[in-house]
Amino acid sequence: MRIPFVAGNWKMNKTVAEARELVSTMGAGLKAVKGVEKVICPPYVSLLAVANLLGGTDIGLGAQNMHWEEKGAFTGEVAPAMVKELCKYVILGHSERRQYFGETDETVNKRVLAAQKHAIIPIVCVGETLDENKSGQTAEVVRRQTLGALQGVDADFAPSLVIAYEPVWAIGTGLASSGDNAQHVHGQVIRPVLVELFGPETAEKIRILYGGSVTGANAAEFFSQPDVDGALVGGASLKDDFVAIAQAAAA
Ligand code: PGA
Numbered sequence: 001m002r003i004p005f006v007a008g009n010w011k012m013n014k015t016v017a018e019a020r021e022l023v024s025t026m027g028a029g030l031k032a033v034k035g036v037e038k039v040i041c042p043p044y045v046s047l048l049a050v051a052n053l054l055g056g057t058d059i060g061l062g063a064q065n066m067h068w069e070e071k072g073a074f075t076g077e078v079a080p081a082m083v084k085e086l087c088k089y090v091i092l093g094h095s096e097r098r099q100y101f102g103e104t105d106e107t108v109n110k111r112v113l114a115a116q117k118h119a120i121i122p123i124v125c126v127g128e129t130l131d132e133n134k135s136g137q138t139a140e141v142v143r144r145q146t147l148g149a150l151q152g153v154d155a156d157f158a159p160s161l162v163i164a165y166e167p168v169w170a171i172g173t174g175l176a177s178s179g180d181n182a183q184h185v186h187g188q189v190i191r192p193v194l195v196e197l198f199g200p201e202t203a204e205k206i207r208i209l210y211g212g213s214v215t216g217a218n219a220a221e222f223f224s225q226p227d228v229d230g231a232l233v234g235g236a237s238l239k240d241d242f243v244a245i246a247q248a249a250a251a
Pocket residue numbers: 009166170171172173174211212213214232233234235236
């Protein structure tokens with residue numbers, strides 16, 4: 001009943017010209033994949049060019065972050081209304097934002113509430129570091145981040161939420177988690193938090209993605225798990241492999 005969801009996080013890669021070229025290369029392959037919600041998230045400066053290429057297709061566009069304020073003196077930031085004009089989705093709370101740009105559960109929550117206000121679908125990222133994993137704190141950290149990010153979200157907006165479990169140690173390392181571990185965190189940690197916040201019926205509707213070194217070769221292992229509803233893909237989203245991942249989600 002949950003439609004599989006595959007999003008490509010391009011991070012700080014591709015110029016506008018390169019972004020156009022990449023969309024042209026993989027666009028046809030992605031369009032051919034049916035029954036999966038497909039999203040690409042290029043850097044801000046390429047959003048308009050990519051929006052123009054994706055118009056009229058079933059491939060969605062997302063930003064990689066946004067500020068919570070409506071407008072004003074926030075040099076370098078991008079406001080929700082600016083994102084909304086071009087994008088249906090926004091990635092929020094990515095571990096790289098938390099690690100390098102000082103984002104906290106509280107600022108992630110402000111962004112999530114701004115997304116709700118502007119009816120932008122947030123892809124909310126949570127996940128433990130290697131140290132937290134090794135010291136057995138995974139459940140506690142993921143629970144805290146999920147609860148923190150979703151404070152104040154309305155029950156009627158909740159079904160459109162997308163949560164991405166991305167263990168930090170698996171991001172960009174080539175060391176993906178296992179399907180069993182992802183299922184455990186999704187099914188035993190994140191979904192129960194969603195039940196607590198929104199009740200069982202709504203919690204069943206919310207997609208929970210796995211992210212961290214997903215490739216065309218390992219995607220099926222994750223997608224075969226009952227609580228893994230798709231993937232947030234970094235490195236492999238810059239290649240044709242992203243089409244293979246979308247195909248695995250459709251299978
Ligand atoms: P990766 O990144 O697929 O390159 O590991 C995932 C992410 O950071 O969203």
